[in-house]
Structure formats: C-alpha cells, structure tokens
Amino acid sequence: MHPAALWKALPDRRVSCRLCAHFCRIDDGQRGLCGVRENHGGALFTLVYDRVAAANLDPVEKKPLYHFLPGTTTFSFGTMGCNLSCSFCQNFSLSQPPRQGKAIAGQRATPAELVAAAKGAGAASVSYTYSEPTVFFELMAETADLAHARGLKNILVSNGFQSPACLDALAGRIDAANIDLKAMRPEFYERICGARLKPVLQNLVRIRELGWWLEVTTLLIPGDNDGTEELTELATFLVKELGPDTPWHISRFHPDFAMRERPPTPPETLERAYAIGREAGLRYVYVGNVRDRATSATHCPGCGERLIEREGMGLLAARTVGGRCFACGAAIAGVGLP
Numbered sequence: 001m002h003p004a005a006l007w008k009a010l011p012d013r014r015v016s017c018r019l020c021a022h023f024c025r026i027d028d029g030q031r032g033l034c035g036v037r038e039n040h041g042g043a044l045f046t047l048v049y050d051r052v053a054a055a056n057l058d059p060v061e062k063k064p065l066y067h068f069l070p071g072t073t074t075f076s077f078g079t080m081g082c083n084l085s086c087s088f089c090q091n092f093s094l095s096q097p098p099r100q101g102k103a104i105a106g107q108r109a110t111p112a113e114l115v116a117a118a119k120g121a122g123a124a125s126v127s128y129t130y131s132e133p134t135v136f137f138e139l140m141a142e143t144a145d146l147a148h149a150r151g152l153k154n155i156l157v158s159n160g161f162q163s164p165a166c167l168d169a170l171a172g173r174i175d176a177a178n179i180d181l182k183a184m185r186p187e188f189y190e191r192i193c194g195a196r197l198k199p200v201l202q203n204l205v206r207i208r209e210l211g212w213w214l215e216v217t218t219l220l221i222p223g224d225n226d227g228t229e230e231l232t233e234l235a236t237f238l239v240k241e242l243g244p245d246t247p248w249h250i251s252r253f254h255p256d257f258a259m260r261e262r263p264p265t266p267p268e269t270l271e272r273a274y275a276i277g278r279e280a281g282l283r284y285v286y287v288g289n290v291r292d293r294a295t296s297a298t299h300c301p302g303c304g305e306r307l308i309e310r311e312g313m314g315l316l317a318a319r320t321v322g323g324r325c326f327a328c329g330a331a332i333a334g335v336g337l338p
C-alpha cells in the first residue's frame with residue numbers, strides 16, 4: 001500500500017476521494033468504486049502503486065495517436081483497475097477484477113525503473129494506458145516527472161472521467177492524450193459504463209485549454225451509440241468545442257466482456273460515421289480496428305492529397321515536409337510531424 005493523493009478526511013474516519021468524478025465517500029476499511037483505493041484508519045491508500053500489470057513497447061499509432069510524434073515508439077504500461085464498468089470493455093481482464101473484489105495482480109516497478117526501460121527501448125514517450133490511468137495516478141505522476149526530466153514525452157490514454165483537481169495535477173505532466181468519448185447520451189454512460197457524460201465533456205474542453213495534443217476515440221456499438229443523429233451531435237461537439245483539427249478515431253466494436261451477444265460493427269456503420277465526421281467539419285477522421293488504407297490515412301485539408309499512410313498499427317509512408325503538404329504547402333495539425 002502507498003499513500004494516495006487527492007483525498008479529504010471526513011468525520012468518523014471516513015474519506016472523500018477527489019481523484020475522479022465519482023468522488024467516492026469511503027468508510028474505514030472499505031474501497032472506492034474502482035477497487036484500488038482503500039481507507040485505512042481514516043487515510044486513503046492506493047493498492048496499485050507497485051503493481052504494474054502490463055508493459056509493452058508500442059507504436060504511438062496504437063494508442064491511437066496519429067498526429068503526435070508519428071512513427072515513434074512509446075513505452076506503455078498500466079496497472080489493474082478502472083473507475084468505469086463498461087459492459088463492452090475490450091480490456092476487462094485488466095480493468096475489472098479489482099471492482100469485483102478479485103486479486104490485484106502486477107509486479108513492482110519503480111518510476112525510475114519504468115523510465116529507464118523506456119529510455120533503454122528507444123521510446124520517444126511513456127504512455128499511461130491499458131486500463132484507466134486515473135486510478136494509478138500516483139505512479140503515473142511520479143513516472144511522468146522523471147520521464148520529462150529525461151527528455152521523454154508523456155501520453156495519457158483515458159476515459160476522461162477525472163476530477164478537475166486530477167486534471168490540474170496532471171496539467172504540466174502530460175503532453176498528449178487520447179480520450180474516449182463513448183457516446184453523446186447521458187443514459188449510455190449511466191447504464192453501460194456506470195458513469196456520467198457531463199464530466200467527460202467538461203474534461204475534453206479543459207484538456208484543450210491545457211494545451212495537450214488531443215485526439216478522441218469513439219467505439220461504435222451496434223444499436224447503442226451509432227445513430228446518425230447522435231453521431232452528428234458528437235462530431236459537431238468536437239468541431240465546435242475542441243476545433244476541426246481534433247483527430248477523431250472511430251473504432252470497430254468486437255464482442256467482449258458482458259456484451260458477447262452483440263455483433264461487430266458493420267462496415268457500412270463505420271463508413272457512415274466517417275462521412276458524418278467529415279461533413280461536420282472534422283479534418284482528420286480515422287477508422288480503427290480494421291485494415292483500410294484509405295480511412296486510416298491523413299489527407300491534406302487543403303488539396304485532399306493522401307499524405308500519411310498507415311498499415312496495421314504503424315506508419316507506412318509520409319509525404320509531408322516539415323508538417324506541411326508536399327503538394328500545396330497546407331499545414332497539417334500535430335506535433336513532430338515529418
């Protein structure tokens with residue numbers, strides 16, 4: 001156990017966790033909703049500070065981030081635990097066991113060891129990912145500070161359900177983020193994820209204000225969040241509140257966790273969502289979890305030339321020059337584009 005950050009003492013040895021937008025009030029001896037923060041005698045502790053459950057060297061495109069240091073690798077790690085309980089979770093073996101009272105697996109790895117591993121592997125960045133990094137905030141924050149000190153960038157891959165205090169604490173530590181916007185209906189977040197939509201929308205706007213490079217992902221689940229009206233509303237929010245240069249990743253659902261009876265997202269739904277995003281004014285829309293060169297490519301917003309091609313999860317070819325279209329010279333939004 002390791003002392004937790006961002007909590008307040010309450011009467012009768014209760015505590016209020018201030019890390020995510022659930023703001024759990026936790027009795028002595030109990031855990032919060034995420035299952036990885038526990039009240040011991042009126043003080044809050046994290047159970048995952050020394051429990052790294054997954055670590056890999058990934059192409060940054062896999063996060064997915066398509067406009068941040070493309071073609072580089074990112075040292076990615078996560079612990080178990082999540083503050084949401086999405087029934088379609090594609091990483092449920094990492095995210096859900098602590099919520100179900102099961103053992104919290106993982107190995108001890110200090111922030112210094114994690115950063116040394118990232119440097120040794122030649123990564124350009126460290127990614128906090130796989131489960132929900134908010135719930136391993138203490139390990140993330142310390143690692144991020146060391147990573148910056150050693151010239152690495154920091155990437156947050158998250159459901160966007162942090163508290164305002166958590167985002168403030170991450171402000172100078174994170175350089176880029178991919179945030180899920182899972183739906184535009186509050187009912188979806190409440191029924192399927194055990195969370196709320198409003199904090200996610202507010203956090204997306206706040207992240208834009210913080211100046212992190214931001215990309216957004218939406219997993220399309222047949223019959224739940226793939227209606228034309230809802231997708232139009234979502235794409236319009238991205239354009240109006242975050243700007244037309246915000247890349248939007250539309251991701252294909254495959255049956256998982258408690259949603260095994262649902263079919264995968266049909267190709268025509270992905271095509272429709274792609275068209276909706278472009279029509280709403282988004283300059284960079286991508287379809288993920290499928291192998292399609294056309295919808296995973298970056299096209300010039302000026303002349304339409306296909307500029308950056310990807311295959312699988314990696315960069316294939318880039319025809320930009322100093323972040324500009326080789327043909328018409330239009331600037332392509334992003335950080336560290338070739």
Ligand code: SF4
Nearest residue numbers: 017020023024032034
């Ligand atoms: S991180 Fe969120 S879910 Fe976990 S204890 Fe704190 S407020 Fe509750």
